[in-house]
Amino acid sequence: MARDDTTGQLPEATVSRLPIYLHVLSTQATNGIDRISSEGLAELAGVNAAKVRKDLSHLGSHGTRGVGYAVDHLIRQIRHELGLDHDWPVLIVGAGNLGQALAGYGGFDNRGFRVVAIVDVDSDKVGTRVGRLTIESIDRLGETVSELGISIGIIATPPNAAADAAERLVAAGVTSILNFAPVVLSAPRHVGVRNVDLAVELQILSYHDLHRINHQAAIEPNLVASDTDEIQFKALGFR
Amino acid sequence: MARDDTTGQLPEATVSRLPIYLHVLSTQATNGIDRISSEGLAELAGVNAAKVRKDLSHLGSHGTRGVGYAVDHLIRQIRHELGLDHDWPVLIVGAGNLGQALAGYGGFDNRGFRVVAIVDVDSDKVGTRVGRLTIESIDRLGETVSELGISIGIIATPPNAAADAAERLVAAGVTSILNFAPVVLSAPRHVGVRNVDLAVELQILSYHDLHRINHQAAIEPNLVASDTDEIQFKALGFR
DNA sequence: CATTGTGAAGCGTTTCACAGCC
């Protein structure tokens, strides 16, 4: 039987998919859809239906057999589990290209986050406006974090400034860091860190781009038609 | 025994770590370090040493027992396997905040990619400069892609324009897409897609932030000292 | 009777532990 509380730990893989289900469900709710099957949700989220059911079963059993899930209820469940009952204030360190773009990024609205401050080391930038925010000095980080009750920081500095930024964020009391700088950060165990390295993403893509022909032979035998074809294919010394 | 060619398929988990090893190794090379042990590389990359050895063994056996790996050789091996022997030209669709920031992002240099074009639907933007690039019309996408030999496209459009952008990229002959728009894209099987959804990253962080206390009880029993403590802890109805 | 919820099987990844080798 499934758990009915919401205090438990979810499998990591499930946690990383819940945000996608949530986003898809929100879209459906906006379109007036009020029920959805695991199959339907799976299709929209780009995953397999059994996976959806297993994921959702970890939140407790809230579907109706023969019918499906109540979209609204599911949204509330997932929001609650992810800690999105209320918005999280977020602070950005680094007011360069990327930092400013993130500060103005509309994609956070309605998804649980609000950028409430942006700081930089450069005293020339301090005082400058970025959208509705004013760039603050990184020296006031501690005050800003406690005044605004911030627990999530985004690092958008150049690589060589990232370690310092992380250290300052941790010292200021931030407990979660989203790092865009291409460096491996070290942080105390009580601080969560996620890295988004754009070059890494592209490198993974380029690997697959380069090796795609092999994949297809393996994944879609119908494209190479027969064992014989596959052997010919290999004999060509492909790639 | 290990493979000695470089045509084989690597485990997906290995592929996603090679870029990190590569980055760390490049830094080491710059500092004049020419040998490194699996332990040393593991430390710098933030992973476990056995994992490093297994990952590298998939590239063939190129370490020296009792000594370690030759940094330079390893860099060449990984570069080659990831398809980074030469730079990849990259095109960005969407010249908004994020698109422009990505176009000016310095982090791609020396990591195998060069942004060679940026396009937008908005005719007011077309002709405007973004750094050393001029924004082109999305209608010339096909020509641009073939003239510049582009196979990787980045989608940095608003959500509602992303599906169209993807379709146009595919039609133009692009075979890999890095998507920053918060939508689930559908693409033919021969096209690789990776999604970077900033709100999703933050939501995963917020989940862990919210549930951290539980994790620590589970992961670091020494912090809660004893079974008795853990029971007390639970009895408090934490979270 | 369509659809959920879930044991159980299958797979890929991680980690261990040590033989093999320089």
Add this chain to the structure above:
DNA sequence: GGCTGTGAAACGCTTCACAATG
């Protein structure tokens, strides 16, 4: 002696297949 390379064990995630059920 120190470090790699790798079988084998352990683990977590995915998928299957179907009993449970509104």
